Amino acid sequence: MVKILEIHGLTKSFGNLVALKDIYLTIEQGEILGLIGPNGAGKSTLVNLISGTLSYSAGDIRFLGKSIKGFKPHQIAELGISRTSQIVRPFNDMTTFENIMVGALFGKKGKKKGMRVARRKAKGILQDLGLTGRDEMPAESLNIAERKRLENARAVAMLPNLLLLDEVLAGLNPVEMDDGVKLIKRIRDSGVTIIVIEHVMRAIADACDRVLVLNHGEKITEGGPDMVLNHPDVIDAYLGKRYNALVT
Amino acid sequence: MRNVRKVRRIRSKIYSWVCICCAPLILLSISSTLKAEDIVRFGASLSLTGRMATEGRLVKDGYDFYVKHINQRGGIPIKGKPYKVEIVYYDDESDPKTATRLVEKLIVEDHIQYLLGPYSSSATFPASSVAEKYRVPMVEAHGSATTIFERGYQYVFATLNTVDQYTGGILNMAAGLKDPPKTIALINENALFPQLAMDGGEQHAKKLGINVVYKEKYPSGTKDLSSMLAVVREKNPDILLAGGYTADMILLVKQAKEMGVKPKMFGLMLGPTLPGFVNSLGKDAEYLLEPIQWSANMAWKDDVFGWTASDFARIFEKDFGYAPDYHPPQSAAALLVYHHALQKVGLADPQTVRNAIADTDIMTFYGPIKFNEKGMNIGKSMAVIQLQNGKPVVVYPENSAQGKLVYPIPYPH
Amino acid sequence: MTLFWQVLINGILSGGLYACAAIGFSVIWGVMNLINLAHGSMIILGAYITYMTTSTFGIDPFLTLPVSGCALFILGFLIQKYLINHVIGGSIFMTLILTFGLDLLLINAYLLIFSADLCAITPWYAGLGWEWGNVKIPYTRVGAFVFAIGLTLLLSLFMNRTKLGNAIRATSFDKDAASLAGVDVFKVYAITFGIGAGMAGMAGTLMSVIYSFSPVTGEIFTMKAFVIVVLGGLGSMPGAIVGGIILGLAENFASVLLSPGYKDAVSFFLLVIILVLRPRGILGKRFYAEVRD
Numbered sequence: 001m002v003k004i005l006e007i008h009g010l011t012k013s014f015g016n017l018v019a020l021k022d023i024y025l026t027i028e029q030g031e032i033l034g035l036i037g038p039n040g041a042g043k044s045t046l047v048n049l050i051s052g053t054l055s056y057s058a059g060d061i062r063f064l065g066k067s068i069k070g071f072k073p074h075q076i077a078e079l080g081i082s083r084t085s086q087i088v089r090p091f092n093d094m095t096t097f098e099n100i101m102v103g104a105l106f107g108k109k110g111k112k113k114g115m116r117v118a119r120r121k122a123k124g125i126l127q128d129l130g131l132t133g134r135d136e137m138p139a140e141s142l143n144i145a146e147r148k149r150l151e152n153a154r155a156v157a158m159l160p161n162l163l164l165l166d167e168v169l170a171g172l173n174p175v176e177m178d179d180g181v182k183l184i185k186r187i188r189d190s191g192v193t194i195i196v197i198e199h200v201m202r203a204i205a206d207a208c209d210r211v212l213v214l215n216h217g218e219k220i221t222e223g224g225p226d227m228v229l230n231h232p233d234v235i236d237a238y239l240g241k242r243y244n245a246l247v248t
Numbered sequence: 249m250r251n252v253r254k255v256r257r258i259r260s261k262i263y264s265w266v267c268i269c270c271a272p273l274i275l276l277s278i279s280s281t282l283k284a285e286d287i288v289r290f291g292a293s294l295s296l297t298g299r300m301a302t303e304g305r306l307v308k309d310g311y312d313f314y315v316k317h318i319n320q321r322g323g324i325p326i327k328g329k330p331y332k333v334e335i336v337y338y339d340d341e342s343d344p345k346t347a348t349r350l351v352e353k354l355i356v357e358d359h360i361q362y363l364l365g366p367y368s369s370s371a372t373f374p375a376s377s378v379a380e381k382y383r384v385p386m387v388e389a390h391g392s393a394t395t396i397f398e399r400g401y402q403y404v405f406a407t408l409n410t411v412d413q414y415t416g417g418i419l420n421m422a423a424g425l426k427d428p429p430k431t432i433a434l435i436n437e438n439a440l441f442p443q444l445a446m447d448g449g450e451q452h453a454k455k456l457g458i459n460v461v462y463k464e465k466y467p468s469g470t471k472d473l474s475s476m477l478a479v480v481r482e483k484n485p486d487i488l489l490a491g492g493y494t495a496d497m498i499l500l501v502k503q504a505k506e507m508g509v510k511p512k513m514f515g516l517m518l519g520p521t522l523p524g525f526v527n528s529l530g531k532d533a534e535y536l537l538e539p540i541q542w543s544a545n546m547a548w549k550d551d552v553f554g555w556t557a558s559d560f561a562r563i564f565e566k567d568f569g570y571a572p573d574y575h576p577p578q579s580a581a582a583l584l585v586y587h588h589a590l591q592k593v594g595l596a597d598p599q600t601v602r603n604a605i606a607d608t609d610i611m612t613f614y615g616p617i618k619f620n621e622k623g624m625n626i627g628k629s630m631a632v633i634q635l636q637n638g639k640p641v642v643v644y645p646e647n648s649a650q651g652k653l654v655y656p657i658p659y660p661h
Numbered sequence: 662m663t664l665f666w667q668v669l670i671n672g673i674l675s676g677g678l679y680a681c682a683a684i685g686f687s688v689i690w691g692v693m694n695l696i697n698l699a700h701g702s703m704i705i706l707g708a709y710i711t712y713m714t715t716s717t718f719g720i721d722p723f724l725t726l727p728v729s730g731c732a733l734f735i736l737g738f739l740i741q742k743y744l745i746n747h748v749i750g751g752s753i754f755m756t757l758i759l760t761f762g763l764d765l766l767l768i769n770a771y772l773l774i775f776s777a778d779l780c781a782i783t784p785w786y787a788g789l790g791w792e793w794g795n796v797k798i799p800y801t802r803v804g805a806f807v808f809a810i811g812l813t814l815l816l817s818l819f820m821n822r823t824k825l826g827n828a829i830r831a832t833s834f835d836k837d838a839a840s841l842a843g844v845d846v847f848k849v850y851a852i853t854f855g856i857g858a859g860m861a862g863m864a865g866t867l868m869s870v871i872y873s874f875s876p877v878t879g880e881i882f883t884m885k886a887f888v889i890v891v892l893g894g895l896g897s898m899p900g901a902i903v904g905g906i907i908l909g910l911a912e913n914f915a916s917v918l919l920s921p922g923y924k925d926a927v928s929f930f931l932l933v934i935i936l937v938l939r940p941r942g943i944l945g946k947r948f949y950a951e952v953r954d
Contacts, residue, residue, distance in 0.1 A: 438922055464920055464921050464922070465920070465921065465922045466916070466921035466922060466924065467921070467922055467924055467925045469880075469881050470921075470924065470925075471675075471872055471881055471882075471885075472671070472675045472872075472909075472912065472913070473921070474671045474675070474802075474913070475667070475668045475671045475672070475912075475913035475914075475916045475917050475921075476916050476917070476921045478664055478667040478668055478671065478917070479664065479917055482663070482664055494779050494873075495779055495873050495874075495875060495878060498779055498781050498873035499872055499873055502781070502783075502787065502788065502871075502873070505787075505788035506787075506788055506790060506797060506799035506801075506802070507667070507797055508792075508795075508797045524778035524779050524780070525779070528779055528780060528781035528783070528873055529781065529783060530783045530787075531783075532783065532787070532788060
């Protein structure tokens with residue numbers, strides 16, 4: 001199996017506050033990895049480090065065997081890592097189609113992409129993600145589920161090898177969430193490795209092959225979803241010790 | 249404009265050093281000559297450093313020109329006896345407040361009984377109040393604001409034509425034509441000098457029976473006058489006069505042509521004689537008029553030195569190394585006013601000399617000088633040049649004219 | 662009635678040029694939240710380039726558009742890349758101070774090189790024009806208008822139809838998201854400033870055919886650009902055209918109906934009205950400050 005992403009002893013601190021401590025992680029091609037943990041556990045920090053929004057000091061991240069230390073976000077995007085943002089931030093005044101176009105024009109190997117190819121690609125993705133009929137509407141007129149889909153679509157349009165989905169399922173109703181999970185699997189099936197960052201346990205259980213749990217910047221455990229979600233430390237971390245005691 | 253001033257400031261710094269170095273010399277010369285008996289002393293505060301140092305220098309050179317040449321001839325002959333001339337100068341650093349203080353010092357400490365003016369209206373206005381207060385005559389050469397003379401003062405006189413008289417030359421010339429123009433439009437920038445000039449133009453035109461069909465001002469720094477000119481075109485005036493600074497004047501001439509404004513006579517308060525103006529406008533600058541205080545080819549000749557305006561220009565250039573504009577002769581003329589007054593009444597008390605000045609009616613290389621009851625020179629009016637083949641040609645007054653006025657302006661040209 | 666048509670045409674013609682003068686300012690402000698106080702001086706540089714080119718080679722001033730456009734693009738690109746990009750993340754005052762300093766630097770450089778004398782370009786057809794009844798339509802102004810509107814529309818097409826245009830627009834709405842999408846934000850900034858400066862340069866060429874200029878006449882264009890951008894809407898190309906023409910009409914009708922002295926007062930009155938009633942401008946969408954989180 002090809003190792004897409006290797007994280008070695010990654011540490012990030014903001015002044016005295018250690019946000020991530022000595023993280024090790026390997027992701028293989030075609031995996032869907034779940035990344036969970038309570039608020040402030042360091043999930044977003046990890047995603048920001050991988051996407052280049054933050055820079056790390058200790059440890060290393062390797063993408064397809066190559067260190068990305070010191071790379072800027074747009075350079076990392078060009079290598080083939082895309083991400084969505086926790087807070088959906090489409091380019092509001094641009095239409096849905098134009099939003100996807102921005103992804104299709106840039107992203108992986110962005111320098112070589114031309115308008116015509118990007119337009120064709122963007123149209124395909126528009127259809128795949130069920131946004132047809134919305135293409136000429138300004139992004140700000142979409143509802144929340146549509147916006148999340150648009151956010152996905154823009155990231156997918158970048159044709160990444162690795163896709164980081166930051167809470168794209170939060171705030172959706174159960175039906176929309178099922179669709180979302182199916183969509184994630186469909187993207188994986190097209191050959192994209194995915195890291196899903198989520199609060200919603202059920203979605204994680206449904207979607208992921210493997211789950212990594214963070215708490216206070218440290219890895220608690222890592223493994224198959226069923227194992228991890230029933231792990232006592234995880235339940236402690238999420239629901240508190242009292243709840244754990246109650247259940248068992 | 250700000251940056252032009254900056255350049256001036258640097259230049260003025262150089263001058264100030266020159267002055268500091270020369271000051272001991274000047275003082276020395278004053279103290280040594282004080283012992284001599286037959287001397288007339290004048291006093292002046294001038295902007296020898298600071299913002300207006302360049303102009304202040306021109307004024308001083310004009311005063312010094314007279315001093316040099318009259319002393320070479322032995323001095324002013326008064327009642328059969330020659331008196332050497334001396335001027336006590338102070339540097340007001342281009343600051344009107346300082347000028348005012350220095351004029352008081354000249355009167356009180358140096359006992360100067362005959363004052364010359366500082367440079368600029370803003371300095372002359374307060375400085376002349378001091379002269380009036382102490383009842384000491386001041387013949388000034390560079391305060392052109394009409395307001396200086398609207399205070400009922402008895403002791404202040406000016407050799408130049410004040411702002412309100414700027415349009416006088418053109419209008420008098422117009423009124424004297426065979427087929428005189430009947431209507432006039434006046435345009436000016438909303439600034440003090442252009443405003444006073446055009447207000448004067450309006451009054452003068454009314455006096456001459458020329459009908460004012462349009463008079464408006466436009467804001468400073470404007471970029472477009474076309475619609476204003478469209479209105480002017482509708483009014484179809486025979487004369488179009490405009491006051492403002494150069495950029496606006498170029499714009500005005502260009503757009504007047506574009507809008508099809510075709511006055512028979514087209515005058516600007518400034519511009520045509522400035523460098524770059526004709527280049528910028530090419531043929532469109534043809535036949536424009538500009539009033540000027542003085543030019544080297546004026547047909548005027550003074551009776552003290554026997555020099556014409558062109559003699560003045562030639563000798564001045566030999567003495568000071570540059571061709572004079574109107575500043576130096578205008579300044580020297582102030583001393584000629586005193587020259588005649590002192591010859592008439594002797595080194596009398598200021599009151600007597602003042603009365604003699606008020607009666608002045610002389611001819612100088614700067615032009616005729618005769619004061620009205622306010623102290624303004626009404627002896628001369630502004631001369632007028634017309635751009636002909638890209639060169640300024642004096643067309644008025646007739647006795648000084650280098651060429652004939654082209655009237656009405658032939659269109660198209 | 663003739664007067665009405667004349668004033669209407671004058672207003673529209675000068676409005677087109679105003680639009681062209683404002684568009685570069687608008688793009689730079691809209692994309693980078695940067696108020697370029699040196700904009701007017703860049704327009705003047707374009708005018709000087711045209712002046713030098715026409716006087717040296719004797720070619721038609723309109724043909725110098727590519728020269729001034731390219732020269733200013735390069736200048737703008739370099740200024741942004743090596744100067745402004747270093748301070749742009751910081752407070753808006755830093756960029757204001759920097760562009761103000763740049764303005765002074767440019768003005769003084771012009772004074773040294775070109776002297777303080779006024780320049781104007783007078784092609785052979787200056788002052789000539791079509792006549793429609795008694796209404797005069799000068800060639801130079803029509804030429805400047807056509808090119809001004811043409812350039813503005815071209816820029817609008819560029820922004821919507823090209824990859825780079827898309828990158829610029831995306832960056833203007835959300836630079837972080839654009840960066841995550843793979844857009845090199847600082848490069849986009851440099852290109853954007855280049856485009857803004859290039860448009861200023863070409864506006865300078867068009868302006869030089871109509872107005873006279875000197876090193877210090879740029880200020881008024883910065884002021885007008887400001888008014889137009891607020892009127893029309895920040896970063897909007899059609900907004901700049903609408904804003905420019907409204908300003909042109911307002912100035913011209915004010916100078917006839919009221920007095921030429923009220924011209925500027927009327928345009929600033931318009932500005933205040935728009936700010937109160939529609940802070941986003943007539944065709945503006947989101948005001949920049951609202952986009953920023």
